[in-house]
Amino acid sequence: MSEELRKAYAKGRAAAAEEGGVYIPYMLLSSYRRLGLNDSEAMLLIQMMAFRECERNEFPTPEQLADRLGVPAAAVVQLLRRLLKEGFLAIEEEVDPATGVQSERYNWRGWIRMAAEAAESERRVGGVRPARRAERSAAGSDLFTVFEQEFGRPLSPMECETISAWLDQDRYPEELIRFALKEAVFAGKLHFRYIDRILIEWNRNRVTTVEEAKAHSSKFRAGRG
Secondary structure, eight states: OOHHHHHHHHHHHHHHHHHOOOOOOHHHHHHTTTTTOOHHHHHHHHHHHHHHHHHOOSSOOHHHHHHHHTSOHHHHHHHHHHHHHHTSOEEEEEEOTTTOOEEEEEEOHHHHHHHHHHHHHHHHHOSOOHHHHHHHOOTTOOHHHHHHHHHTSOOOHHHHHHHHHHHHTSOOOHHHHHHHHHHHHHHTOOSHHHHHHHHHHHHHTTOOSHHHHHHHHHHHHHHHO
């Protein structure tokens, strides 16, 4: 490297250091998809971190976030609503005791907590529980295999644990879980949190068979139409 290039490189590093940066824990990046977040939602949360760390802006507007993401503000509002509803994001209110001025700020502790719980769950499981999978295998109709085929990838230990919990703890019939998976595919929301919400909704309405689930889904769609 020539002396001129070395100086330019050093100048660039100094400018970057002066501008600041954002630290993102690895567990957030490695688990966000398993938690049901898509790329746009994860990037929105990361941009919020950047606003706070680099610009001291703890409550960026939808327009400011939209400018960073290159999407309409209305799309950002939809993303924010889902993140707030699912608990990944929260809004805190604060009143300055000296001036009485109220301010708001975002916090993403919910996202961090969920990622930490996912990491701990995977650490406990320590594998994909091959013995459990072997027990449930039946001539290619294994429920775990069906999920892997739909997702187009191997399941994580946490996802295998979730399926086992549906079967062993919640006592959901296997055929009902399969139909919930189909519903998620049909809705274009292929992630475990959505499938779990479907099963919880059916359980709340005492749906125990695929026929009842089909009737419930048809009634729900008719009500929205």
